[in-house]
Amino acid sequence: MTLNASLGYALLNTLKADRFPGRRGVLAQKIKLSTIADALGVSTATVSLALRDSPLVADNTRQRIKEYARNIGYIYNRRAASLRTSRSGIIGVVVHDIMNPFYAEILRSIEGELDRSRQTFLLSNHYDQLEKQRTFIDTLLQLGADGIIMSPAIGTPAEDVRMAEENGLPTVLIARDVDGANVPVFRGDDAYGISLATNHLISLGHSRIAMIGGTDHTSTGRDRYRGYVAAMQNAGLEVKPEWRFPGPRTKQAGFEIAGAFLAAKDKPTAAVCWSDLVAIGLMNGIARAGLVPGRDISVTGYDDLEEAAIATPALTTVWNGQREVGRRAARVLLDRLNGAEVAPTHELIKPELHVRQSSGKPVER
């Protein structure tokens, strides 16, 4: 241990004793690493590594050390320790909204990767508010976090990403891109994915196909709309402005737009939806109007969420690789933290069409 590290502990103990009378019992005892090391017959270095969850220490040894430390009331103080080490063990993750199962599925796979590396993950929603996203980045900088994985808020300027990077917060983007941000990006190939769904409907005989949901303010929304338009035009089909219903991004919004969709000019026979949530909401709205989705109206989703397969009818949709996106983003960030040179790649994960019951031959109403 260096002089500086001892100073860090001393300072902490002084302050704790001064200002946290409730914690004095534990912390003022000044339990030393060597107390634990001697008791268990391991080195102080092993104790230190085990207490900060280093993967260098075998699992059972680590558990034995942590259990012993907990029993004698030793609390390893990561704040003091992080002043001496180059890693805080914290990675920030910020997305639009964790209540959206699309992000929840990405988060689950990020969590799986970070768990294996014993990183703690600090989560925030930005609800597409730039200020909220900036506050979170500030907090991570203040905590000395190791890095951030973000699905950037609508309108995120490249400067915000650069600011994080320049202040020592390696950044990886998921699901959405930021023009000019020179960092790794992992997302699905949206234009290609939506063309799979659109071409599937065209091959069933549909020619009047609406596009429902999404927004031009995100790369995802723009790319999916472009992909739909391109697929229609490639098949020589007309794209009518009245068949586009931008906006919906939730089940509720998909449900609410069903009336307008069913009343649209020239009665489209099918709907390509921006997401599974919108598609499932729309199907519920169609059913509420007395029609049978999948028979009277064909509907496709996007994402292949877990519930797509068990919806009524089972949803034809585009698998969007969200687990892959989360896994690869976490891996590349961990690689960067371990000192690997990582090019600012833009990785597009290739989507796949999953055909189920919600799409069939066109039926005139």
Added chain:
Amino acid sequence: MTLNASLGYALLNTLKADRFPGRRGVLAQKIKLSTIADALGVSTATVSLALRDSPLVADNTRQRIKEYARNIGYIYNRRAASLRTSRSGIIGVVVHDIMNPFYAEILRSIEGELDRSRQTFLLSNHYDQLEKQRTFIDTLLQLGADGIIMSPAIGTPAEDVRMAEENGLPTVLIARDVDGANVPVFRGDDAYGISLATNHLISLGHSRIAMIGGTDHTSTGRDRYRGYVAAMQNAGLEVKPEWRFPGPRTKQAGFEIAGAFLAAKDKPTAAVCWSDLVAIGLMNGIARAGLVPGRDISVTGYDDLEEAAIATPALTTVWNGQREVGRRAARVLLDRLNGAEVAPTHELIKPELHVRQSSGKPVER
């Protein structure tokens, strides 16, 4: 600023300069609070408060200070600062699984409360693994977090809660109780809530009612099953072991159990489900089997998730007050942090029945 605080900064700067060559540019400049204060004509105390997001500083002043600080490359280091202040600004939240919309709705309301108090929230899933929950509590202690809100993992011993409390981590429980933990608990009145759903089905004329989902290993599962049994017995109805299908807690599991439920002895005409997720999955499974849920079989849910109202058919369910649970738990924790004496109350939020389309008169198959 005290001597200790200066030491903290000095130590940090030394280490940063030594070990983070990449960060030297920013941190080695030793920008002082007074630089910012002088430039903006405010006191150094105001700058310090603003940089740690104190609500004592007016919003526009705070934003002006943070923007200026960001522009000149000043990063407020919360780790160093938290050695001098009694609050880290971090609150931990641990639940079974954020992918479950029940918890997501609770988290959203916790987040709303914490945001207003400028607390950062550190989130973890425990997936009902005690070891994972313990690791998270350890991490919070290491970070010097201010408190924790937890929906305890199955089998959490009271000692784990006591350990957190005794080490200066005030704890509030949500959704589930821990016997012997002497801390505030906020949850719905499960026995009463399920009796509302069961009595509703009985009043429609059902006498063969199954109970689907949940587990005896949580207070929630036990209380809901007891409430169902009590309601049946109060009405003089038989409770058959074959009509209980414990286990399912997800949409997928509800979907998969539909076959067994439909084949159950004496053909129950209705199902009281442990949650909306299970009920929606079950309805999809019933529909897949060619029957119409809400007409051929009555189904009730529990929680009144956002999607209950837009399901097909719209789900009759029990509003479980999850937003209330989150809001009150966050408030009481903030009160504790602000020094208020809070009794270890056990607050049961009164559920309400919301009747929709999924429940009707019994139909013999």
